[in-house]
Amino acid sequence: METYYRPEDLKRFAEVAEGNKELARKFFDYYGEVFKAGALSEREKSLIALAVAHTIQCPYCIDAYSSDSLEKGADLEQMTEAIHVATAIRGGASLVHGVQMLEHVKKQAM
């Protein structure tokens, strides 16, 4: 079946270097550095990535960081809490605009 997203493409990520090796090198070097343990542990960074993956609804990233979170020692309950954080922010971002609506209504309606 034709589909935009093919799971096997995730493994081919590095092929994006074909059109510009230097930018790809800089990106992947940066990417590698970002996920190294620092002030945050690798597990914490992986859970953040998992939450962001759900926010941007990237199927490659969800596959990659579901596996990676498990490998970094997170369990299903921790991973589920992480995506609820993403969900709360995403839902909250809509809801907080309700203040704008409220102001509008207060000005226009009796």
Add this chain to the structure above:
Amino acid sequence: MEGSTHKPTAVDGPRRTTSLLARRSPLAAPARQLEALAEVDLRDPSGESADFDVSLARAGVGDLRASKLEIFQVNVGKLCNMACRHCHVDAGPDRTDAMMSLETMDAVLRAMEISGAHTVDITGGAPELHPHFRPFVEKARAAGKHVIDRCNLTILMVRKYRDLPQWLADHQVEVVASLPHYRRLNTDAQRGDGTFERSIEALRRLNGVGYGQGDPTRILTLMSNPAGAFLGGCQEALERDFKARLLSDHGVSFDRLFALNNMPIARFLEWLLEKGNLQGYMQKLLDAFNPAAVEGLMCKNTLSVSWDGRVYDCDFNQMLALEAKTNDGQALHVRDFDPQRYAQRRVTTARHCYGCTAGAGSSCAGTTS
């Protein structure tokens, strides 16, 4: 006949499954397991069918040969109070068929003395269930060996064995205890409901007699392996998480953590096949092949003796019935053990060996050492 003198024992413990043998699964036969692994369409980076020795050769490692023998590992029997989903031994409460006889234990003690190994690593099943576990430990200690008890923790909560923590401490036995995760979910998923709670209580008791507080005569090592078809992470990072969380959530401490991958054999192999995960898992192991891990492999410094006295390069080979070969190609019973004949022997390998060489990259050294 070996094993025939042992009666079945009903010892309390969490169960996630039953043994392959009890279910008469074809996978109970080591030959069927090796076949299943050989049947996987597994391609190395050059596109050829993956072969462990070829992978070593391509990485410039050459033959996998034993170096100095340091650890004599002894599987005293497959009887266990638990039945974990991933067990590579196919241990369980029904496995009274596979228990080491006293004659073989004596032969192991003689072999251990001439082996030059400084450590005796006792495993099972739950080795503490063997009726001669304590005399065996005492003799190994009297011979000046460092002794390791591979403990499932829950056995320490069974009434008959509740004096064991103090007894192990008195005999300065290192406890290497299985705990897949510092939270309940993954621990119980792999080892059976109630495992986590009992394990934490057992750790408290071990702490109570001095284990896990930096005392070199009372070392408490935890052994973690993934609850599923993914690789064990960086050992140092996991150890930091385990230490912090076990202390803050449960007030227990331990000395060090070993993080190992699951071996695609026995009941973990069964699970992989059931879930359709075998191909993906084997590819994951192959993709993570790390030649730098070879120096730290257990087969380099260990010999592993089975309940019936056969000699193997490691306990995974033991479960696959791939016996260690002396330098002149013989497989010996432990009663005929001669360390010279095994020196620098070529280790017997097959595709499951990718399980020990996966991961542990340079930034995370030590996972297999």
